[in-house]
Amino acid sequence: MAKLLLSIISLFMIVGLLGCGGSDSVIDKATGSISLNITDAPILDEDNVTGVFISVTEIQYHGPRGWSSLKDFNTSMNPINLLDLQDGNALALAKNVLPAGKYTQVRFILEAAEESQAPKSNTGCFIQFDGDRNETLYVPSGSKTGYKAIGNFDVPVNGSVSITADFDVRKSITLSNNQTTYKLKPTLRIIVDNQSGKIKGSIANLNPANTYVIYAYEAAENVNVVAEAANDFMGALTSTNVKDGGAYTLAFLAQGDYDLIVVEYDANGDYVGHNIQIGLSVQSETTTRHDFDF
Numbered sequence: 093m094a095k096l097l098l099s100i101i102s103l104f105m106i107v108g109l110l111g112c113g114g115s116d117s118v119i120d121k122a123t124g125s126i127s128l129n130i131t132d133a134p135i136l137d138e139d140n141v142t143g144v145f146i147s148v149t150e151i152q153y154h155g156p157r158g159w160s161s162l163k164d165f166n167t168s169m170n171p172i173n174l175l176d177l178q179d180g181n182a183l184a185l186a187k188n189v190l191p192a193g194k195y196t197q198v199r200f201i202l203e204a205a206e207e208s209q210a211p212k213s214n215t216g217c218f219i220q221f222d223g224d225r226n227e228t229l230y231v232p233s234g235s236k237t238g239y240k241a242i243g244n245f246d247v248p249v250n251g252s253v254s255i256t257a258d259f260d261v262r263k264s265i266t267l268s269n270n271q272t273t274y275k276l277k278p279t280l281r282i283i284v285d286n287q288s289g290k291i292k293g294s295i296a297n298l299n300p301a302n303t304y305v306i307y308a309y310e311a312a313e314n315v316n317v318v319a320e321a322a323n324d325f326m327g328a329l330t331s332t333n334v335k336d337g338g339a340y341t342l343a344f345l346a347q348g349d350y351d352l353i354v355v356e357y358d359a360n361g362d363y364v365g366h367n368i369q370i371g372l373s374v375q376s377e378t379t380t381r382h383d384f385d386f
């Protein structure tokens with residue numbers, strides 16, 4: 093009888109251990125789905141720039157299991173013209189199943205040449221002028237370590253999340269010191285789509301001979317306009333060009349309050365003046381309408 097009781101107890105212990113291991117295994121294998129899109133903030137006062145093209149060869153995520161690559165994404169759309177992805181437009185780049193958990197970075201590996209390889213043509217990253225002249229965009233380490241887009245997001249168990257990477261070409265393209273080669277140093281941010289909103293509206297009393305750009309800043313930053321103007325407003329979170337009729341759209345803004353600096357430029361691209369709009373509130377999945385006079 094004692095032997096039988098001991099055998100039964102041992103059996104329950106084995107089943108219990110297997111059950112615990114199985115539970116951990118199920119948790120470890122929990123997955124969710126992610127949709128990745130890309131968008132761009134407009135390039136400033138470059139009327140002769142008709143395209144900024146990149147080619148993405150690999151996408152990597154940093155999550156609960158470290159760095160991993162997407163198994164599948166749409167490469168048929170390469171090269172991608174970032175200038176087509178403005179005013180709230182975005183391109184669906186990938187949809188995949190990933191381990192559930194918290195992610196902190198996305199890394200884009202590009203088909204690109206490094207500046208040390210100049211002159212080099214026929215790469216997947218280039219800038220186009222007047223629709224018919226292409227110049228190579230040299231991308232430091234872009235084809236090796238890639239470009240990291242920083243931003244936290246969660247992939248829920250058996251759920252889905254949609255995120256958008258904003259390349260912001262205005263901040264990303266620079267000329268070399270000798271003014272002969274163009275470099276792409278992408279400034280990327282990650283936005284969780286259902287946690288973002290937009291500001292949209294119209295501006296009256298504009299000079300039709302001039303151009304206008306809106307720069308968005310987080311409201312708590314207390315922006316020094318003079319200092320920012322001297323630095324081409326590189327501290328702005330994002331920006332947008334004002335259309336000929338005065339319409340504008342600032343998309344993919346995280347929930348919060350924003351200050352807008354509307355800057356007027358003459359035909360030569362020189363600063364004329366500005367207007368500041370303070371404390372505009374953005375809610376998730378909502379459009380904040382704001383019309384005003386310049």
